[in-house]
Amino acid sequence: MESADDETLPARLRTTPSWLLFFTAAQAQRLMWAGMALLDVRRYHYALLAALEEFGPSSQAALGRRVGIDRSDVVAAINELVEQGLVDRTLDATDRRRNTITITAAGRRHLQRLDEMLAGVQEEFLAPLSTEERGKLMQLLTRVFDHHARG
Amino acid sequence: MESADDETLPARLRTTPSWLLFFTAAQAQRLMWAGMALLDVRRYHYALLAALEEFGPSSQAALGRRVGIDRSDVVAAINELVEQGLVDRTLDATDRRRNTITITAAGRRHLQRLDEMLAGVQEEFLAPLSTEERGKLMQLLTRVFDHHARG
DNA sequence: CGAATTTCAGTGGAACTGAAATTT
DNA sequence: CAAATTTCAGTTACACTGAAATTC
DSSP: OOOSOSOOOOHHHHHSHHHHHHHHHHHHHHHHHHHHHHTTOOHHHHHHHHHHHHHOSBOHHHHHHHHTOOHHHHHHHHHHHHHTTSEEEEEOSSOTTOEEEEEOHHHHHHHHHHHHHHHHHHHHHTTTSOHHHHHHHHHHHHHHHHHHHTO | OOOSOSOOOOHHHHHSHHHHHHHHHHHHHHHHHHHHHHTTOOHHHHHHHHHHHHHOSBOHHHHHHHHTOOHHHHHHHHHHHHHTTSEEEEEOSSOTTOEEEEEOHHHHHHHHHHHHHHHHHHHHHTTTSOHHHHHHHHHHHHHHHHHHHTO
């Protein structure tokens, strides 16, 4: 038999910003992951498709820089997306070191389905917050993120 | 040559709460990780020491439940902490299925050093926010976390 | 030449599953 | 009996390093 509250987090983890952020992000990721697993996608795939849809065709190195995925992992993830017919890989005529990656029509359709799933997940995840509070949270996180992303 | 801004995140990733949380948490983790690596510790170790210090001796299963570490991974992490002399593992006389894990004096000293390091990391991480904004961020994250942690 | 790109091979922390042995 | 605890063996997504081959 265990004491009444066997499962509260230690105060150090509840009150340290990095730790609270870590645990909250983990909850968000579990929800996203469950949704993505149903659609047979992982985090890397969605990030790459999102970048290709928004910014157009790109080399693999630029893609990786854009979404923070290592050059090596981009290779593997793009291999998988090519196999599924969600992107095309062609040689860059003007710079033969590069591949040009392009999202396909099927890739855009897939991305749209993922967007719909994600919207549902966000609603569930942010349920305890009002619209204003959600905006405030996003604003604060954006400030912190931008500070460390650029300078 | 690449276009001027080769590295802005796709809008989908910047404006989806789960994704922004993910990227911001990743930045926080990199800072924590750098500090912990200097003190030869990983995330699991700190979480376990924090729980033992705050709640006292505990079985491995209860520890894992407390800080969200899988039963199997608790075994390995406690093995390492025992080797370093930061915790003791003894058999529970009243329930012979269990081990009782206890933090040692060396463990408490180590935890204190880690706390000092962590404080510096938090300051660096939250630099762009005022004191009030930091409090607001913690409050919002806590609301979301508690909602999903309990119901 | 140096620098960038792609690719492969491999490492390591983290999260998790399944199963066995023991005990309650 | 069922349920809990510890432990081991193995898997997967992810993050990263090093090096080779090619091209700019």
